[in-house]
Amino acid sequence: MKMTFRWYGSDDPVSLAFIRQIPGMEGIVTAIYDVPVGQTWPVERIAALKQTIEAAGLTFEVVESVPVHEDIKLGKPSRDRLIENYCQTLRNLGAAGVKVVCYNFMPVFDWTRTDLAMALPDGSNCLSFDAAEADAIDLSKGLSLPGWDASYKPEELAALLDDYKAVDEEKLFQNLVHFLKIVVPVAEESGIRMAIHPDDPPRPIFGLPRIVKNRADLERILAIVDSPANSLTFCTGSLGADLKNDLVAMVREFSGRGRIAFAHLRNVKTSERGDFHETAHLSSEGSVDMGEVVRAYFETGFDGYFRPDHGRMIWGETGKPGYGLYDRALGAVYLNGLWEGVAKTTAAKQ
Numbered sequence: 100m101k102m103t104f105r106w107y108g109s110d111d112p113v114s115l116a117f118i119r120q121i122p123g124m125e126g127i128v129t130a131i132y133d134v135p136v137g138q139t140w141p142v143e144r145i146a147a148l149k150q151t152i153e154a155a156g157l158t159f160e161v162v163e164s165v166p167v168h169e170d171i172k173l174g175k176p177s178r179d180r181l182i183e184n185y186c187q188t189l190r191n192l193g194a195a196g197v198k199v200v201c202y203n204f205m206p207v208f209d210w211t212r213t214d215l216a217m218a219l220p221d222g223s224n225c226l227s228f229d230a231a232e233a234d235a236i237d238l239s240k241g242l243s244l245p246g247w248d249a250s251y252k253p254e255e256l257a258a259l260l261d262d263y264k265a266v267d268e269e270k271l272f273q274n275l276v277h278f279l280k281i282v283v284p285v286a287e288e289s290g291i292r293m294a295i296h297p298d299d300p301p302r303p304i305f306g307l308p309r310i311v312k313n314r315a316d317l318e319r320i321l322a323i324v325d326s327p328a329n330s331l332t333f334c335t336g337s338l339g340a341d342l343k344n345d346l347v348a349m350v351r352e353f354s355g356r357g358r359i360a361f362a363h364l365r366n367v368k369t370s371e372r373g374d375f376h377e378t379a380h381l382s383s384e385g386s387v388d389m390g391e392v393v394r395a396y397f398e399t400g401f402d403g404y405f406r407p408d409h410g411r412m413i414w415g416e417t418g419k420p421g422y423g424l425y426d427r428a429l430g431a432v433y434l435n436g437l438w439e440g441v442a443k444t445t446a447a448k449q
Contacts, residue, residue: 115155193289227376365408
């Protein structure tokens with residue numbers, strides 16, 4: 100596996116210099132965050148970002164994310180123009196040496212949590228989700244989600260939610276079909292693997308459709324265009340928020356078929372009701388058997404990119420919740436140790 104680390108640009112309190120010091124670290128996962136969704140990323144901006152990362156001794160081969168405009172998800176008349184802009188961004192990224200583009204098809208809201216700083220017994224804090232609390236939120240009376248970045252004014256959000264009343268899961272899926280049948284051939288030509296991220300959490304939110312929740316959903320998406328350029332970002336934390344998802348079996352299946360381009364490795368402690376909170380990466384801390392997940396990747400010959408995903412905020416660190424340096428660095432070292440252990444045990448048996 101090629102180890103990477105999420106970085107949010109020059110304003111990120113976690114510097115490239117610090118990331119470079121994590122043992123085994125190879126690359127940076129990032130994006131251009133100030134280009135409006137739907138517009139093409141300029142070649143010169145991509146080149147400047149690449150130069151900054153490479154000057155720090157790291158590679159830039161994974162983008163997370165190139166956002167998909169809501170008009171594409173809604174199937175509005177403007178979608179083909181916006182998809183062409185998306186395709187040109189892929190051409191520009193491919194020319195710069197980017198190999199994987201992570202994206203999602205979640206309507207309106209990206210990841211959703213009800214608490215950004217749940218206190219844990221050891222004194223650290225983490226992101227968490229309470230299903231009942233989320234279900235009780237009435238968006239008609241205003242948005243009260245923590246971490247919501249106010250991308251939409253209240254009237255814009257209300258209009259967008261009203262648009263989605265006419266879009267059920269099947270309609271959303273067909274809009275994804277339309278998107279991928281245009282985008283994937285361009286990705287292939289550009290040397291890029293598109294890697295869809297699961298819904299986070301993998302359940303309906305605020306009555307909005309969700310179509311990337313489980314094994315059946317992933318299989319259906321991969322069948323839209325049967326190509327390595329149509330692949331997965333397999334996130335153990337997102338899919339692990341539903342205890343019905345057999346993560347190890349899913350890794351063995353989809354990695355074994357060469358259809359996981361990017362692995363997000365994080366742990367969550369999940370209840371039967373669907374509440375969860377994020378934990379340290381260790382198998383003993385959460386509901387994800389990280390040791391068996393890593394073994395599954397090793398035994399299926401996975402050679403793609405991975406990153407230690409959200410961590411706790413520990414040792415008094417402040418900053419972007421879930422994206423501190425310390426716990427993610429610990430997670431990276433732990434994951435490297437798991438991989439090395441499986442590799443050496445396997446070699447000893449041969």
